[in-house]
Amino acid sequence: GDSVTQMEGPVTLSEEAFLTINCTYTATGYPSLFWYVQYPGEGLQLLLKATKADDKGSNKGFEATYRKETTSFHLEKGSVQVSDSAVYFCALSADRGSTLGRLYFGRGTQLTVWP
């Protein structure tokens, strides 16, 4: 079945450090891939997305590239800020069949950035 494997956290970084959060997936067909961010006490916000192989999603300095050959969608940011502290979820959505419309989430990675 469809699934997402996300690196374990928590991740603790100093401000301006480089961030990578690994995400790999298992899916049939051509899923869409997403990164969502959840700040404390809030719902999920879409951070970026990619809908086909080799697409690069980017937003607010974050980037992720849809790599079909390695079934990966790793999140990166060159210089993190304290305000980036949140939980990050990698997610997949199937493109067809009975699972149409549902999101499969990774476990989430807590990021804490210290000044």
Added chain:
Amino acid sequence: DTEVTQTPKHLVMGMTNKKSLKCEQHMGHRAMYWYKQKAKKPPELMFVYSYEKLSINESVPSRFSPECPNSSLLNLHLHALQPEDSALYLCASSLLTDARVNTEAFFGQGTRLTVV
């Protein structure tokens, strides 16, 4: 308008109470979802509505009863809940185009439910 609005933001209810959670969107999305999220866990899918019809029920106990009165509204009726049902309940919506889902889902801020 890219908002999904959920009310109330917080809810405390007893195990014998009946309450409802409400969700509204005006983006023309025809797929709407209820997710349950426990602390430090990812959201778990509960229900999916497509074109106002229930299309997925993830074996949710009958004490949770969803309703989609029209294309903009989604309710979750709660009755005889247990303390372990305490969680953040998230509503989401996404665009349906023909037979495919434009699978970008927009989430509301959630209702923090505490069952006492």
